[in-house]
Amino acid sequence: MNLKAEHLKPAVNKPILLFLSGIMWLCVGIMLNTFAIHWLIAYGRSLSLLFAGIGFVISLVIHHFGFLKIADKNLGRINNLNAKPCLFSFMSWKSYIIVAIMVSLGITLRHSTIPKQFLAIIYIGIGLALIFSSIRYFRALIAVIWKE
Secondary structure (H helix, E strand, O other), X not given: OOHHHHHHOOEOOXXXXXXXXXXXXXXHHHHHHHHHHHHHHOOOHHHHHHHHHHHHHHHHHHHHHHHHHHHHHHHHHHHOOOOOOEHHHHOOHHHHHHHHHHHHHHHHHHOXXXXXXXXXXXXXXXXHHHHHHHHXXXXXXXXXXXXX
16 A cells, blocks of 8 residues: 555554444444334333343344354454554455445335334344344453553
């Protein structure tokens, strides 16, 4: 990369990338759960608890068999970056494309005719799994900070 372009790169330390990754997963998880909670408030308490419980169980499966592997792979990629990586490298380019597809799918589902209480199950499942998996990034961040 030429000197002028290198000067314009928003370079940060790796702990910042770990923080950004964790906060991104956490905030998206909170957002998805907020949607789900608002949808479930309209239903009776027992039905809401049933749908939330199903979403919780699904979140454990998604967290364990899906998002933890993605988080670990992403942590490995961040650890292998040079000393001052670009601010936007907290996600791979492939991940940016996947996020765009997931956001589009989420908007499409929200505006579909699928009943919101059933969407709430999916949103809670994915949202809680994101929150649970964000802990992996924060643990890695704390380990890096304590090591320094």
